[in-house]
Amino acid sequence: MITNPHPIPFNQPFLAGKEFEYMESAIRKEKKLSGNGHFTRLCQQFFEEKYGFGKCFLSTSCTDALEMAALLLDIQPGDEVIIPSYTFVSSANSFALRGAKIRFVDSKSDFPGMDESKVEALINERTKAIVAVHYGGVPCAMDILQNLSKKHGIPLIEDAAQAIDSFFEGKALGSFGDLAAFSFHETKNIHCGEGGMLVVNNPNLVKRAEVIWEKGTDRAALFRGEIDKYGWKDLGSSFLLSELQAAYLFAQLENLKIIQFRRKMIWEDYAAWFSGRQDQIQVLPIPYLKSLEDSIKDLGKVETQTQPGNHHVFYLLFETLEYRQECIRRLKEKGILAVFHYQSLHKSEYIQKHQPEEYFRDLPNSDRFTDCLLRLPLFYELPDLTK
Amino acid sequence: MITNPHPIPFNQPFLAGKEFEYMESAIRKEKKLSGNGHFTRLCQQFFEEKYGFGKCFLSTSCTDALEMAALLLDIQPGDEVIIPSYTFVSSANSFALRGAKIRFVDSKSDFPGMDESKVEALINERTKAIVAVHYGGVPCAMDILQNLSKKHGIPLIEDAAQAIDSFFEGKALGSFGDLAAFSFHETKNIHCGEGGMLVVNNPNLVKRAEVIWEKGTDRAALFRGEIDKYGWKDLGSSFLLSELQAAYLFAQLENLKIIQFRRKMIWEDYAAWFSGRQDQIQVLPIPYLKSLEDSIKDLGKVETQTQPGNHHVFYLLFETLEYRQECIRRLKEKGILAVFHYQSLHKSEYIQKHQPEEYFRDLPNSDRFTDCLLRLPLFYELPDLTK
Ligand SMILES: Cc1ncc(COP(=O)(O)O)c(/C=N/[C@@H]2[C@H](O)[C@@H](O)[C@@H](OP(=O)(O)OP(=O)(O)OC[C@H]3O[C@@H](n4cc(C)c(=O)[nH]c4=O)C[C@@H]3O)O[C@@H]2C)c1O
Numbered sequence: 223m224i225t226n227p228h229p230i231p232f233n234q235p236f237l238a239g240k241e242f243e244y245m246e247s248a249i250r251k252e253k254k255l256s257g258n259g260h261f262t263r264l265c266q267q268f269f270e271e272k273y274g275f276g277k278c279f280l281s282t283s284c285t286d287a288l289e290m291a292a293l294l295l296d297i298q299p300g301d302e303v304i305i306p307s308y309t310f311v312s313s314a315n316s317f318a319l320r321g322a323k324i325r326f327v328d329s330k331s332d333f334p335g336m337d338e339s340k341v342e343a344l345i346n347e348r349t350k351a352i353v354a355v356h357y358g359g360v361p362c363a364m365d366i367l368q369n370l371s372k373k374h375g376i377p378l379i380e381d382a383a384q385a386i387d388s389f390f391e392g393k394a395l396g397s398f399g400d401l402a403a404f405s406f407h408e409t410k411n412i413h414c415g416e417g418g419m420l421v422v423n424n425p426n427l428v429k430r431a432e433v434i435w436e437k438g439t440d441r442a443a444l445f446r447g448e449i450d451k452y453g454w455k456d457l458g459s460s461f462l463l464s465e466l467q468a469a470y471l472f473a474q475l476e477n478l479k480i481i482q483f484r485r486k487m488i489w490e491d492y493a494a495w496f497s498g499r500q501d502q503i504q505v506l507p508i509p510y511l512k513s514l515e516d517s518i519k520d521l522g523k524v525e526t527q528t529q530p531g532n533h534h535v536f537y538l539l540f541e542t543l544e545y546r547q548e549c550i551r552r553l554k555e556k557g558i559l560a561v562f563h564y565q566s567l568h569k570s571e572y573i574q575k576h577q578p579e580e581y582f583r584d585l586p587n588s589d590r591f592t593d594c595l596l597r598l599p600l601f602y603e604l605p606d607l608t609k
Numbered sequence: 610m611i612t613n614p615h616p617i618p619f620n621q622p623f624l625a626g627k628e629f630e631y632m633e634s635a636i637r638k639e640k641k642l643s644g645n646g647h648f649t650r651l652c653q654q655f656f657e658e659k660y661g662f663g664k665c666f667l668s669t670s671c672t673d674a675l676e677m678a679a680l681l682l683d684i685q686p687g688d689e690v691i692i693p694s695y696t697f698v699s700s701a702n703s704f705a706l707r708g709a710k711i712r713f714v715d716s717k718s719d720f721p722g723m724d725e726s727k728v729e730a731l732i733n734e735r736t737k738a739i740v741a742v743h744y745g746g747v748p749c750a751m752d753i754l755q756n757l758s759k760k761h762g763i764p765l766i767e768d769a770a771q772a773i774d775s776f777f778e779g780k781a782l783g784s785f786g787d788l789a790a791f792s793f794h795e796t797k798n799i800h801c802g803e804g805g806m807l808v809v810n811n812p813n814l815v816k817r818a819e820v821i822w823e824k825g826t827d828r829a830a831l832f833r834g835e836i837d838k839y840g841w842k843d844l845g846s847s848f849l850l851s852e853l854q855a856a857y858l859f860a861q862l863e864n865l866k867i868i869q870f871r872r873k874m875i876w877e878d879y880a881a882w883f884s885g886r887q888d889q890i891q892v893l894p895i896p897y898l899k900s901l902e903d904s905i906k907d908l909g910k911v912e913t914q915t916q917p918g919n920h921h922v923f924y925l926l927f928e929t930l931e932y933r934q935e936c937i938r939r940l941k942e943k944g945i946l947a948v949f950h951y952q953s954l955h956k957s958e959y960i961q962k963h964q965p966e967e968y969f970r971d972l973p974n975s976d977r978f979t980d981c982l983l984r985l986p987l988f989y990e991l992p993d994l995t996k
């Protein structure tokens with residue numbers, strides 16, 4: 223990890239196959255670069271068929287997919303939404319945009335993902351959605367959350383921004399919630415620069431989703447030839463991903479297997495390297511679902527197609543903020559950019575300003591991951607740092 | 610107009626120069642495809658320097674730029690916004706998303722653009738913005754609207770979706786409003802599939818605009834090295850245009866002159882062809898600001914750099930809906946796709962459902978353009994239809 227003389231970024235966009243060929247074909251052959259065209263359909267079909275998702279809608283980002291979800295569920299000022307505190311701003315902001323108050327759930331003590339056992343206590347008659355965030359592509363306990371959702375009649379949304387091609391008990395993440403949102407931001411396993419997707423698994427929501435997606439209009443119905451003009455029907459936005467990006471994205475999806483394989487190799491190299499070095503470098507590797515040793519052993523066995531986790535993140539957990547910062551500095555000296563991750567949302571300036579004090583309960587696990595977690599570079603073209 | 614045997618679409622995306630070279634450079638050289646990178650800065654600079662705009666922010670669409678504007682102006686439920694009825698859904702929807710009620714202005718009798726003389730009567734103490742839409746890139750009377758905005762202390766927003774490189778009294782459209790929104794949707798003079806830009810001319814709004822743009826966070830400040838972590842500060846969304854699209858857009862901007870020139874040629878060919886044929890084909894060409902003959906004469910004289918209008922649309926006005934539909938059918942038989950345009954928003958299902966009846970006043974000019982206006986194909990690579 224110390225011999226590489228070239229600066230290593232934390233992340234880097236990559237080409238996996240026919241990105242340029244398909245972008246050229248979008249222009250020259252399909253003659254369409256705005257959204258909802260040939261490559262959009264190919265990508266959406268890919269997800270619907272491979273993972274058994276409901277109707278898929280490519281969007282400009284996962285943030286926007288979550289905003290579509292908030293519109294679809296008719297979130298109103300004063301409604302409440304349950305969301306982990308240790309997550310990206312957008313997980314909560316998309317609901318705050320509709321006037322919702324956020325009830326924050328803490329992380330588990332040994333994993334940054336949300337503690338499912340703490341969700342039920344936050345439910346009340348104003349609760350309009352539960353948002354399950356699959357941290358680093360590692361599944362939440364979807365059985366627990368689906369049961370809660372059913373028991374209380376509250377829609378379940380998966381923030382699967384980082385969770386492409388990851389499974390819970392053999393079923394793909396993104397297929398559990400009434401709605402699920404994915405990201406194809408450059409930092410994700412599969413990317414197109416900026417991009418996202420809403421999955422609508424609840425069939426009652428599909429028709430309205432299409433209108434919201436198409437700027438609040440029935441434009442899609444016009445282009446299918448079902449009507450002879452389109453008009454303003456509902457709230458909506460310009461959620462469509464350009465065909466330029468959809469073409470790029472499809473080329474990546476075609477190479478999903480090799481991309482996932484490469485990430486797995488990098489992840490395992492890291493894991494093996496660190497498993498013998500805890501003491502020397504005063505870091506505390508956190509198990510990837512299971513204990514580190516077990517998961518390394520298991521990775522070989524588990525059927526790749528339905529494994530829980532997708533090697534989206536490799537992180538280390540330090541004992542203190544100071545140790546972590548020291549490690550960031552040292553790695554930087556060696557030309558390696560390692561970065562922390564989310565900042566507890568319940569402590570954010572926005573929440574402190576806009577929500578009453580009862581919402582600022584202590585969430586110690588979230589704060590610990592805010593201070594002590596460090597992510598190492600992990601991307602398709604990463605050179606081997608462990609040699 | 611009748612001899613071309615190949616089907617002619619209404620619009621078609623095009624390459625104008627180094628689009629592919631720049632997209633490749635975004636990946637290989639700049640190593641960044643998410644937003645707010647090298648090509649985003651180049652595009653923003655282009656507009657700021659060439660047109661004297663305030664701070665520019667590339668966005669995923671003009672719709673999203675208008676949504677940024679609504680957030681920036683803190684539009685609240687019950688606020689009112691004045692908008693023409695003959696415009697695209699997004700001009701109004703972006704404010705409806707924040708809970709605003711829409712006061713609709715009629716079109717002029719002889720031009721689809723808004724009738725500035727009817728704006729003042731709609732102003733009351735709840736009015737929070739006036740939205741000037743430059744139909745087809747033809748300027749609204751910005752002197753009248755700026756005076757109203759000053760007199761009543763109400764912010765002025767330009768919906769300049771179609772108005773790139775067009776001028777009012779020698780000053781570029783997009784430089785008049787407190788805020789202005791542009792579109793780079795595939796149907797526009799300069800495009801990147803889906804894309805837009807917010808111009809912030811009011812310096813008091815710049816700092817907050819950057820936070821709203823960056824998902825409600827001070828992420829931009831982190832990447833400039835001003836702070837050492839970023840967090841949730843304000844409402845916002847993922848408004849950034851991907852660098853893939855910004856690279857494409859920059860290649861088009863470099864070729865703005867030739868693109869505009871080509872559109873002008875097509876527009877003038879249409880104008881000349883129709884000027885002798887009004888009777889034969891029972892169409893009634895509408896003056897492009899001035900009488901058709903004058904504008905053709907003038908087009909040669911007016912300094913291209915500061916002309917009012919940008920040849921975004923060539924339209925015909927029919928006496929009745931039936932004539933227009935008949936013409937659409939006949940052109941279709943000849944393989945030419947000509948299309949109508951906006952549908953009066955005050956008559957839309959959304960408005961009928963969500964606003965009290967007092968808002969459904971008669972707007973006869975808007976309805977006339979809804980029924981009787983026809984747009985002819987006009988794009989960079991259009992073959993000559995008039996020969
Ligand atoms: C002032 C203003 N403000 C804001 C924005 C937002 O920009 P962003 O996209 O960047 O967010 C826009 C953008 N509008 C553009 C086009 O100007 C607009 O024409 C339309 O283009 P389309 O691809 O839909 O198709 P088309 O080829 O224009 O027509 C195709 C058929 O549709 C029928 N039609 C058309 C309309 C419009 C309508 O209401 N109802 C309707 O039945 C006519 C045809 O048969 O939509 C675009 C997004 C705008 O103009």
Ligand SMILES: Cc1ncc(COP(=O)(O)O)c(/C=N/[C@@H]2[C@H](O)[C@@H](O)[C@@H](OP(=O)(O)OP(=O)(O)OC[C@H]3O[C@@H](n4cc(C)c(=O)[nH]c4=O)C[C@@H]3O)O[C@@H]2C)c1O
Pocket residue numbers: 232233282283284285286309310311312313355381383384404405406407409416417418561562563564565828831837838839840847
């Ligand atoms: C669950 C979930 N839900 C929804 C979405 C929406 O997706 P869309 O983008 O498609 O709309 C996301 C997307 N998030 C991704 C990344 O996961 C996220 O890491 C971050 O990436 P960045 O490019 O900002 O940079 P980075 O390399 O992760 O860190 C760079 C520096 O920034 C510091 N930092 C970081 C954070 C996060 C923060 O809060 N505060 C903060 O000070 C750490 C470093 O020094 O933002 C992205 C959009 C998500 O994860």
